[in-house]
Amino acid sequence: xxxxxxxxWRWLVRLLLLVPFIVLIDAGFYNRTEPALAGIPFFYWYQxxxxxxxxxxxxxxxxxxxxxxxxxxxxxx
Amino acid sequence: MMSAALIVFLILxxxxxxxxxxxxxxxxxxxxxxxxxxLGGRRFGTIVTWFLLGGDLYTxxxxxxxxxxxxxxxxxxxxxxxxxxxxxxxxxxxxPRLWSVSRARGYITAADFVRGRFGNRTLALAxxxxxxxATMPYIALQLVGMEVVIAxxxxxxxxxxxxxxxxxxxxxxxxxxxxxxxxxxxxxLLIYITVLAAVIIIPAKLGxxxxxxxxVEPDKxxxxxxxxxxxxxxxxxxxxxxxxxxxxxxxxxxLTGVLSASSRNVIRRNAAILPAYSLALGLIALLGFMxxxxxxxxxxxxxxxxxxxxNNYAVPALFLEMFPGWFVGVAxxxxxxxxxxxxxxxxxxxxxxxxRNIYREYIAPDCAPERESQxxxxxxxxxxxxxxxxxxxxxxTYAIQLQLLGGIWIIQTLPAVLLGLYxxxxxxxxxxxxxxxxxxxxxxxxxxxxxKGSIYTLHIFGFALPCYAALSALVLNLxxxxxxxxxxxALSNAPREDETAAADYH
Numbered sequence: 001x002x003x004x005x006x007x008x009w010r011w012l013v014r015l016l017l018l019v020p021f022i023v024l025i026d027a028g029f030y031n032r033t034e035p036a037l038a039g040i041p042f043f044y045w046y047q048x049x050x051x052x053x054x055x056x057x058x059x060x061x062x063x064x065x066x067x068x069x070x071x072x073x074x075x076x077x
Numbered sequence: 078m079m080s081a082a083l084i085v086f087l088i089l090x091x092x093x094x095x096x097x098x099x100x101x102x103x104x105x106x107x108x109x110x111x112x113x114x115x116l117g118g119r120r121f122g123t124i125v126t127w128f129l130l131g132g133d134l135y136t137x138x139x140x141x142x143x144x145x146x147x148x149x150x151x152x153x154x155x156x157x158x159x160x161x162x163x164x165x166x167x168x169x170x171x172x173p174r175l176w177s178v179s180r181a182r183g184y185i186t187a188a189d190f191v192r193g194r195f196g197n198r199t200l201a202l203a204x205x206x207x208x209x210x211a212t213m214p215y216i217a218l219q220l221v222g223m224e225v226v227i228a229x230x231x232x233x234x235x236x237x238x239x240x241x242x243x244x245x246x247x248x249x250x251x252x253x254x255x256x257x258x259x260x261x262x263x264x265x266l267l268i269y270i271t272v273l274a275a276v277i278i279i280p281a282k283l284g285x286x287x288x289x290x291x292x293v294e295p296d297k298x299x300x301x302x303x304x305x306x307x308x309x310x311x312x313x314x315x316x317x318x319x320x321x322x323x324x325x326x327x328x329x330x331x332l333t334g335v336l337s338a339s340s341r342n343v344i345r346r347n348a349a350i351l352p353a354y355s356l357a358l359g360l361i362a363l364l365g366f367m368x369x370x371x372x373x374x375x376x377x378x379x380x381x382x383x384x385x386x387x388n389n390y391a392v393p394a395l396f397l398e399m400f401p402g403w404f405v406g407v408a409x410x411x412x413x414x415x416x417x418x419x420x421x422x423x424x425x426x427x428x429x430x431x432x433r434n435i436y437r438e439y440i441a442p443d444c445a446p447e448r449e450s451q452x453x454x455x456x457x458x459x460x461x462x463x464x465x466x467x468x469x470x471x472x473x474t475y476a477i478q479l480q481l482l483g484g485i486w487i488i489q490t491l492p493a494v495l496l497g498l499y500x501x502x503x504x505x506x507x508x509x510x511x512x513x514x515x516x517x518x519x520x521x522x523x524x525x526x527x528x529k530g531s532i533y534t535l536h537i538f539g540f541a542l543p544c545y546a547a548l549s550a551l552v553l554n555l556x557x558x559x560x561x562x563x564x565x566x567a568l569s570n571a572p573r574e575d576e577t578a579a580a581d582y583h
Contacts, residue, residue: 017166024159024318027311031152031300039287043299047158048359054162055352058169062345 013064020054085406097248100255109447114253115429130334132261137222137416145388147365151297161355163322169348173341181581188434196574197505205434208329211483216464217476219416226409229393257421267411292370313532313543320548324488329426368395428456478528485547489515507561515554522546
């Protein structure tokens with residue numbers, strides 16, 4: 001485990017994993033039809049949009065954690 | 078005379094069967110060892126794990142039931158989307174630790190880990206029994222998905238179901254986890270082709286997405302709001318998504334998929350690429366609205382199907398209405414094969430639990446590895462027979478209600494399995510008491526709803542808060558586990574058994 005500044009930085013990046021929970025926990029926010037997108041009500045396109053966004057959020061966390069850690073690469077055949 | 082749909086369906090089904098038997102030779106291992114038969118030798122890389130977990134989690138029942146829920150209940154059915162978004166940060170953050178410790182100590186099940194970490198047989202037995210009980214009705218429900226599409230092809234009776242299951246049982250027995258891993262590749266390609274065709278062709282025929290949403294009754298389009306001091310179905314929706322996401326990878330079949338990965342990085346990569354299935358699931362959910370727009374329910378051609386299978390017939394009816402015959406065969410094969418993959422993995426996972434945590438722990442502690450693998454193979458047969466019995470001889474509502482209870486039960490293993498990855502401060506007796514409290518409270522909540530639903534309304538400070546019973550029972554479980562741990566740890570500081578070391582988790 002890297003200590004000091006690197007460790008703190010890694011924990012900050014890890015907070016990105018909480019973003020999907022924050023944007024989806026309040027259904028009252030997205031439980032509406034407007035603004036619609038190409039005829040699709042807000043409720044549906046907003047949640048569908050978070051599928052790829054949620055996946056993209058994992059990438060910086062992954063990069064910050066596997067950087068320089070040889071044992072994290074596929075060590076087992 | 079056979080229809081084009083039936084011919085295409087049969088060709089694909091036979092091809093998959095052959096593949097299932099060939100799988101035994103794939104990345105050949107000694108199938109008389111349980112970790113080879115039941116975990117594919119922990120050798121699956123990123124791509125195979127992606128197909129395996131995709132086939133495992135996004136099941137045939139999901140593909141039939143989620144749009145059916147949208148078709149019948151509307152927006153509520155869309156909870157599958159936030160559910161499958163929230164599950165991946167959890168998979169990414171927590172499960173590599175479980176993979177590492179399992180690899181280091183040779184664990185095959187969650188109960189193996191609990192046994193090693195807390196040195197408590199009873200707690201491990203509780204985790205194993207919960208896993209087995211929660212998975213069995215899930216296997217039965219896979220058959221429902223298959224039954225519906227077989228009926229859609231115009232075949233009546235249970236003979237077809239028996240044949241499909243006999244084939245499934247045979248290749249699971251000989252090939253173990255390698256069979257569903259290989260079949261999952263075919264199944265997923267068929268699913269993606271079907272989804273792609275469905276979201277392009279069907280809206281074009283129905284006049285676009287705006288026409289589809291316009292045809293849905295306004296009260297189905299959004300979640301119902303009941304008033305100022307009542308969170309209505311909004312809190313039900315969110316807690317259902319959150320509780321399901323927390324529970325998913327505690328299911329034995331999901332964990333089997335995780336533990337069969339070849340490295341912890343395979344798991345993390347998959348957390349980033351599995352959402353492709355969530356996107357497909359979101360589009361599949363919308364098929365329920367397309368079925369409303371296509372007016373299949375009032376079409377006399379599908380009246381018999383709806384009479385027998387209820388709203389679960391919405392998707393088959395939509396495909397029959399919209400697709401040419403041969404492509405109906407492809408789409409139905411995707412769903413039927415989509416039932417075989419999870420059913421195989423579920424029966425393997427249950428067999429692993431029985432063999433490792435009941436048979437070897439309580440019945441034959443000194444059994445040889447070959448014997449262990451043999452017992453697991455037989456257990457996988459028994460489990461599948463049980464599921465078949467369930468669907469053929471008991472009303473389908475029993476399987477649905479038991480699966481609903483299974484979700485409430487499996488989440489009660491979270492404190493021991495997931496918190497156990499980070500701390501051993503929790504006392505095994507406290508964890509066991511918390512587990513029992515959660516199971517009893519959750520079951521009581523479901524019973525008060527006559528087992529028809531899992532949304533139990535809590536009344537807190539004058540607010541009505543409809544909440545997924547699994548989640549409220551888990552909170553109770555955690556409170557008991559933490560409070561009793563504090564008490565027990567204060568009373569005695571005798572060192573407790575823990576065979577794992579800090580380095581095992583990285």
